[in-house]
Amino acid sequence: MVRRKFLHYKQMILKMRDGGKTPGEARRVPRIGDVAAAAGVSVATVSRALSAPDKLKSETRDKVLEAVAALGYTPNSVARQLRAGHSRLVLVIVPRRTNPPFFAEVLHGIDVRLAEAGYVLITGYMEADDHDLRLIELAASGHVAGLLTISGDLPKVAGRSILDAGLPAVAICADPRVEGLPAVLLDDEQAAAMQVEHMIGLGHRRLFYVSGPPGNYNEVTRHRGVLAALAKAGLGPDALIEHPGNYAFSGGIAGANAYLALPDRPSGVVCGNDETAIAFVKTVHAAGLRVPDDVSVIGFDGIELADFCEPTLSTIAQPRFELGAVGAQLLIDRLAGADPADMLPPGGKILMQGRLLARDSTRPLGE
Amino acid sequence: MVRRKFLHYKQMILKMRDGGKTPGEARRVPRIGDVAAAAGVSVATVSRALSAPDKLKSETRDKVLEAVAALGYTPNSVARQLRAGHSRLVLVIVPRRTNPPFFAEVLHGIDVRLAEAGYVLITGYMEADDHDLRLIELAASGHVAGLLTISGDLPKVAGRSILDAGLPAVAICADPRVEGLPAVLLDDEQAAAMQVEHMIGLGHRRLFYVSGPPGNYNEVTRHRGVLAALAKAGLGPDALIEHPGNYAFSGGIAGANAYLALPDRPSGVVCGNDETAIAFVKTVHAAGLRVPDDVSVIGFDGIELADFCEPTLSTIAQPRFELGAVGAQLLIDRLAGADPADMLPPGGKILMQGRLLARDSTRPLGE
């Protein structure tokens, strides 16, 4: 009896919370039981009307669907998810402030593909070492079905990795080098080689290289490509002067200042990404050098903006949308139960090719 | 009996799904019951050890926490959420491909503030009319606690709005003009007036205006500011030639072409945002005009890049991080039960001020 009274009170609070201030307009979110009552059937029938309509007599089904529409009922997906044991949410780990124009388009590819397959995307922004625990707990909490990372790193705290949650995961754009983690990547080595070959093809024999962050997966791989291309052209490593960058404007400025301070400046500059290249161009311009007359500069990524700066930037276009979409598809297949080994080439990675965009920031040496 | 057998089988499937192929390594995700068994206590005690530690004898608590650590237990937040009736997820509606450098920073502000308050952000990308239903259903599904929109529009399908779910919501950067919806906005009218006043202060008496998308909230408000500033300077509306834009590169190109075709070109150009301005400069440069020698151009937003193009772009800086953070805080307060009326000025909107950045793309007329 006392118990019943308590429940009644609790119910009132609930009503007030859901509805509004005036009791008259107290309109709570309808539950499956409300629909059942309105249609004069059981909750099981309502559930079936929505998820397996052909199991019902058409007459009953219509009655239920009418009630659903009248009440504006949407199934509570939290309850559904608890019962079903799996969710339709995918967590995407994104580096927080790095290179928004680039990652926005990768995300777009991911989002479009996930949406088509009925999944919803949760973006987890990750700073270098910050906020990791929150994402790890989110992954372990049963809320999400799978994991994508377009950041080179994965949240890790005190030896606890986000992968410990055992979620199906796929890496996009950068490879965290984790055993068994499928990855969709640009062929960075080949693409970086294209940068260098372009320069060499224009007659530049000495190059300045503003890299990405030392140790970064993409940087390491691209660096290998740069050296390989030089070697292939018969040039030794002394043909290359390197400056460590960070894939951001600030790295381009610092790189340019280092370049300007050089006694004998190379005629070609290879940058780790477009933002770096744009900042580089801007900085050497300010110092009185002209691009491409005095120095040729090439970027990497092919962001839209590279076509809107002065001069337009030669660069390597990444298939950003496709990288995202293919990565998302890989995860969708795994969530559907496919074996990664069946979908991937032997190395466990899908490599996509970059495309050289030769524009105005590079030109033949001495012309 | 038969039932028991079925359950047993189901359990096996669960084990295999959670664990792996080899029965030996079948490691399922631990539940609260597993921890209770391991610690030799009831599930209630485990729950209390995690959420109300001081209600337990320290001895018991330690025993439980040990078991938690040993098993690597993380509470299933789906179950928790179902029981609690509310979640820690906040859905942010973001325009899909528009102006990534700008929105990325607003999102950053939102994310930082939400994270501090223990919330997790879900990004719902929204295209003009696409994918709306998915977001509406997500909002109505009980998964999210609140709603932020930094897109001018809100998902709406067949008369059903995302606000019908009754979630606490806050608008940031753009005002969907919905009764009772709190908003954190730039003082667009004032900011646009600053653009014009800057131009007039430099002696430009006739202006070309590449607007945002006609009808867009920001555009409408800024347009009002432009006209007000002209009137204040004693200039009639014939001092302004308008071209409808779209806040993207393409709008800047189209605007520039329209400008170039003019028989008598105004000496000052006011753009709806920085991307538009950058594309405008690029296009008139290609046609042989020089900025700022032949024409002064001012942008809007203050994205990082505006300082890295040639010439550096005069613009109005928006406090992007703060807009996001303040908007997030407003929602957090509402979720904590605060009355919006207590937090907001009478109009229901918090207006933040823009800041003029006078750089190289504008200069006194005739100098």
Place this chain on the structure above:
DNA sequence: ACCATTGATGTAATCGATTACAGAAACGGT
């Protein structure tokens, strides 16, 4: 030493949906 009070822990109801099984109704064959 006994009862009252406080404190610690356990039992079981609960959140809202799905679904196995049971039971009822409709149908067909003889």
Place this chain on the structure above:
DNA sequence: ACCGTTTCTGTAATCGATTACATCAATGGT
């Protein structure tokens, strides 16, 4: 008309955690 199918719908168990209430132990006051 009766029985066996098939078709449809209802009852109740279930997902994993939280928490009101019950219960039991320990403590203190007299």
